[in-house]
Amino acid sequence: MAGSADIMRFAAMGTRVELHRFGDGADAALAAARRAIEAVDDALTIHRPSPATAMNEALLAGRTAALEDELLFRAVEAAADGHAATEGLFDVAADLRTGTDWSMVTFDHAARRIAAERPIALDFGGLGKGFALDRASAALREAGVGSALLTAGESSIAVIGEHPLGGLWPFSIPHPEQPDVELLAVELCDQALSISATIGAGTRAPERAAIVHSRLGAAVTLPACAVSVEPNATLAEIMSTALLVADQQAAARLLRDRVGRRFRFDLRLATEHSRKCA
Amino acid sequence: MSDQAFDLTRRSFLDRVLMATAGAGVAAAAPWAVSAANAASAAPMMPATGDRVRLGVIGTGDRGRALIRNIAKSRNCTVAAICDNFAPHLAKGREIVGASVPAFADHRAMLDARGIDALVIATPLNQHARHATDGFDAGLHVWCEKAMARTISDCGAMITKSRAANKVLQIGHQRMFHPTYLNALKRVKAGEIGEITQVRASWHRNNSWRRPVPAGTDDRHINWRLYRESSAGLMTELATHQLQVGNWFLDAVPTRVIGSGSICFWKDGREVYDHVALIYEYSGGRKFIYTSLLNNARYGCEEQIQGSKGTIEPELGRIYAEVPPKVLALQRMHQDVARGSKRTVPIGGATWFPELPVTTPGESLGWGEYDETMLQFEGFGEAVRSGKPLPGLLAQAYRASVASLLGEQAMDRGEAMTWPTSLVEV
Numbered sequence: 071m072a073g074s075a076d077i078m079r080f081a082a083m084g085t086r087v088e089l090h091r092f093g094d095g096a097d098a099a100l101a102a103a104r105r106a107i108e109a110v111d112d113a114l115t116i117h118r119p120s121p122a123t124a125m126n127e128a129l130l131a132g133r134t135a136a137l138e139d140e141l142l143f144r145a146v147e148a149a150a151d152g153h154a155a156t157e158g159l160f161d162v163a164a165d166l167r168t169g170t171d172w173s174m175v176t177f178d179h180a181a182r183r184i185a186a187e188r189p190i191a192l193d194f195g196g197l198g199k200g201f202a203l204d205r206a207s208a209a210l211r212e213a214g215v216g217s218a219l220l221t222a223g224e225s226s227i228a229v230i231g232e233h234p235l236g237g238l239w240p241f242s243i244p245h246p247e248q249p250d251v252e253l254l255a256v257e258l259c260d261q262a263l264s265i266s267a268t269i270g271a272g273t274r275a276p277e278r279a280a281i282v283h284s285r286l287g288a289a290v291t292l293p294a295c296a297v298s299v300e301p302n303a304t305l306a307e308i309m310s311t312a313l314l315v316a317d318q319q320a321a322a323r324l325l326r327d328r329v330g331r332r333f334r335f336d337l338r339l340a341t342e343h344s345r346k347c348a
Numbered sequence: 349m350s351d352q353a354f355d356l357t358r359r360s361f362l363d364r365v366l367m368a369t370a371g372a373g374v375a376a377a378a379p380w381a382v383s384a385a386n387a388a389s390a391a392p393m394m395p396a397t398g399d400r401v402r403l404g405v406i407g408t409g410d411r412g413r414a415l416i417r418n419i420a421k422s423r424n425c426t427v428a429a430i431c432d433n434f435a436p437h438l439a440k441g442r443e444i445v446g447a448s449v450p451a452f453a454d455h456r457a458m459l460d461a462r463g464i465d466a467l468v469i470a471t472p473l474n475q476h477a478r479h480a481t482d483g484f485d486a487g488l489h490v491w492c493e494k495a496m497a498r499t500i501s502d503c504g505a506m507i508t509k510s511r512a513a514n515k516v517l518q519i520g521h522q523r524m525f526h527p528t529y530l531n532a533l534k535r536v537k538a539g540e541i542g543e544i545t546q547v548r549a550s551w552h553r554n555n556s557w558r559r560p561v562p563a564g565t566d567d568r569h570i571n572w573r574l575y576r577e578s579s580a581g582l583m584t585e586l587a588t589h590q591l592q593v594g595n596w597f598l599d600a601v602p603t604r605v606i607g608s609g610s611i612c613f614w615k616d617g618r619e620v621y622d623h624v625a626l627i628y629e630y631s632g633g634r635k636f637i638y639t640s641l642l643n644n645a646r647y648g649c650e651e652q653i654q655g656s657k658g659t660i661e662p663e664l665g666r667i668y669a670e671v672p673p674k675v676l677a678l679q680r681m682h683q684d685v686a687r688g689s690k691r692t693v694p695i696g697g698a699t700w701f702p703e704l705p706v707t708t709p710g711e712s713l714g715w716g717e718y719d720e721t722m723l724q725f726e727g728f729g730e731a732v733r734s735g736k737p738l739p740g741l742l743a744q745a746y747r748a749s750v751a752s753l754l755g756e757q758a759m760d761r762g763e764a765m766t767w768p769t770s771l772v773e774v
Contacts, residue, residue: 077682079671079672079674080657080669080670080671080672081657081670081671081672085672086672086673086675087672088674088675088678090678090681090682092685118543118656219678219681221675221678221695224675224677224695224696225696227695233690234685235685235688235689235690237690239693240690240691240692240693241692241693241694241695241696242692242693242694242695243694243695243696244694244696246696249694252694255692263695265695265696297696
């Protein structure tokens with residue numbers, strides 16, 4: 071049920087996924103990458119019974135949850151690392167309705183257990199997409215693929231190796247609501263790119279959760295767009311979300327670490343002639 | 349068609365059935381088809397006439413004559429007698445079977461004459477139970493057209509009677525033997541369309557469903573499908589097939605049904621609805637949504653088996669993956685690479701799209717050139733010979749008939765009807 075020999079398109083992680091393979095690599099590589107993404111979807115989805123929903127049911131009932139599923143454990147581990155790396159800006163436990171956040175969670179890495187002091191449900195959201203792309207990238211590399219592009223929606227992208235014609239993969243990122251206005255041009259090689267925005271068609275999707283500032287206990291409402299280029303897609307998702315949530319000072323700290331690789335745009339100011347990069 | 353060509357076609361049909369039922373989980377979900385196809389494959393190419401199961405056909409109207417033609421294609425059954433109380437129909441039946449086959453105007457006379465091993469019933473619905481009972485009482489096995497009977501209690505009584513007589517009762521549901529449906533089941537069991545949460549089915553026609561009444565008979569005899577005494581109309585004559593498919597692919601029976609029926613277009617004195625719309629609920633929130641009407645044929649006859657990863661439309665013989673639309677920028681990138689050109693890829697636009705109907709062509713499920721009704725009769729012939737019914741078939745048929753009649757009750761009463769708890773165990 072795939073497309074042509076070197077492209078595979080399917081729905082997973084609540085969005086459309088495209089896998090483009092170029093050059094060498096086993097014929098079964100794309101199928102293996104798809105299985106990797108679907109396995110992450112099966113583990114992390116909150117829209118049907120899954121290890122993630124079982125964990126959430128336990129946390130909502132005030133019980134400790136054993137993280138027996140390897141993918142769920144790795145995702146929780148990435149969420150914890152992301153929370154630490156962003157000074158708490160990235161938070162899969164943030165929920166405006168209940169006022170909960172990751173500070174109420176106890177994650178015992180060694181024992182592979184998680185508990186919370188209040189009823190809590192984790193929503194991996196974008197992290198799940200990045201995590202899935204990383205697993206798929208690993209599957210492609212293992213199958214000998216040296217050049218590939220993977221997307222989960224148009225906001226989560228990973229590339230393997232160089233562009234099939236050599237050199238870097240060139241991308242341009244448009245204004246979320248003005249497609250003719252370019253916010254940024256970036257080039258990638260063996261990297262991942264994540265784009266987060268508070269406006270645009272993507273934010274109007276049904277069941278789309280607001281991006282929440284857990285410390286302020288409020289949704290981020292200013293029109294803004296954040297872009298992060300990182301060594302892997304999980305980190306890219308974490309950082310683009312954190313950049314969108316961050317205040318000026320916190321954003322400056324995150325941007326300082328990766329000049330030219332992380333960006334935040336105030337879309338009140340961004341037009342064709344005036345681009346602002348915080 | 350020559351005998352050799354016929355054998356090749358038949359062989360290919362059986363091979364397709366066996367290939368489909370070899371899939372993981374399919375044999376357990378369609379044991380009747382495995383049993384029938386295995387028996388048919390093992391049968392001699394041309395058994396002697398005396399070795400065939402002798403069938404007496406009651407009812408030689410359109411459907412009865414179609415069955416006679418299909419019985420003729422089977423290798424282990426033969427029509428040994430026919431019967432119809434309407435002379436023009438009986439005459440048409442005789443044209444097919446020839447003058448050497450005894451013909452009767454009264455089914456009791458056919459039973460009394462002996463010379464048959466089993467009864468094939470293709471009479472109006474309200475006569476099925478009586479004819480089946482008479483057949484069992486005469487020591488015969490019974491093959492009966494769907495739906496089983498006019499009432500739920502009569503459906504159960506037919507089963508009880510067959511058990512008491514220790515005779516086979518088989519109901520005609522040809523989709524259960526169709527390679528396309530079996531292939532569809534195979535692909536469902538392989539997980540290709542994900543978890544099935546809904547089956548949407550329709551049987552839409554644009555004709556009155558009314559037949560001209562020849563001299564010497566009356567409207568209620570010829571147009572029995574239009575009168576409540578003899579039929580539940582669209583529910584028993586059409587929906588039964590699709591309810592069987594729904595139960596089969598959802599692997600359950602409904603928990604309850606709600607529905608609305610009306611005589612909306614053909615206000616010609618008929619008593620049965622010409623428009624029906626029903627929702628059958630299954631465990632876990634799953635649904636079978638059904639409509640049938642007689643004044644618009646645009647959407648015809650179809651079952652849309654809908655899962656989280658795809659859709660199967662067996663009447664069209666197609667399977668469709670839930671493939672999202674292409675990212676145009678990436679499509680262009682691919683074309684650029686093929687041309688040796690490298691351009692910047694604009695990305696990061698909308699990730700959500702208007703949810704218009706998908707018009708992708710899908711993939712073929714594979715068609716059978718052969719009439720699956722033949723396999724029904726070969727399976728029935730084997731069941732008669734062995735005295736053992738094809739496994740699982742009667743349960744499917746019974747539940748489909750009950751579902752169709754329960755739907756009629758829901759529409760008549762204007763209230764939800766729960767699945768009966770007093771059904772016969774089968």
